[in-house]
Amino acid sequence: MELIIGGAFQGKTEFAKENFGIEDDDIFVCKKDEAPDFSKKCIAHIERFSFWCVEHGYEPSEYFFEHTENTDEKIIISDDISCGVVPVNKTERAWREANGRLLIKLSKESEHVTRIFCGLSQRLK
């Protein structure tokens, strides 16, 4: 598994395309109001999946592994949503924490963890 994180609009998807030979068709973009389909090689905006989980009473760090085959071949992309003010809204607070738990688990399983900043990459693992 490859995990790519970073702030919004920093160039994470471009990095995945350039480094792992994937194309738009290989990417599933999660939505915050739809159940995910983890069959594609690359899963982008997994933080939106975390939001969907919170709203539907699932724990994303469990749901992902229960609903995904060949997890070791996946390329996962997440916005870093961990650095702002604690959200006033209860769902958003739970979302931020749930995504944090998910990323810790994904990062443990990943061969590499890469952070993207202004289009530049830094390997964290």
Added chain:
Amino acid sequence: MKVLISGGAKNGKSMFAQEIAKKLSKEGHLWYLATMEPHDDEDDARVLRHRKERAGWGFNTAEWGRNIASHCGETDCKGTYLVDSVTALLSNEMFCGMSGDINREAPFKVADDLSAFSDVAENVVFVSDNIFCDAAFYDEWTDSYREGLAYVDRKLAEICDVVAEFSCGQINFYKGAELI
């Protein structure tokens, strides 16, 4: 040399940027490019505080809040410019006028302007802000600004020799650590 410094608020970016600008500069050619256009008492107080912080450093001041490329003719070619900040500059260009309209071309213009300016000045230290890592769903207006700033930052990261992020006073290099 061209340097891009970013990071969250109050993490030590500005002080480091001042130090690196001072270090790179030739005597008499150190410039502070003030981009914020003060709008109220709070802004005036901030400007005064920043002036006090810079006192004794030997900065000349250029107050260019927009259209940076139009100032290339008066730019000091031997100058080291501290541009503080890219964030304010984009805000001036993007939200101009009282109509509440967004200038969606502003990010492209600001990136081009700063690139042209970089070609003229000897050294430039850009200060930007990491506003991209929080758990919130923004309105379309705010999100266009975030996307715009990310665009400008990424273009600057391409042309800069050094790119670094500050967290709690610590510097993390993405590019050019060996040059500092």
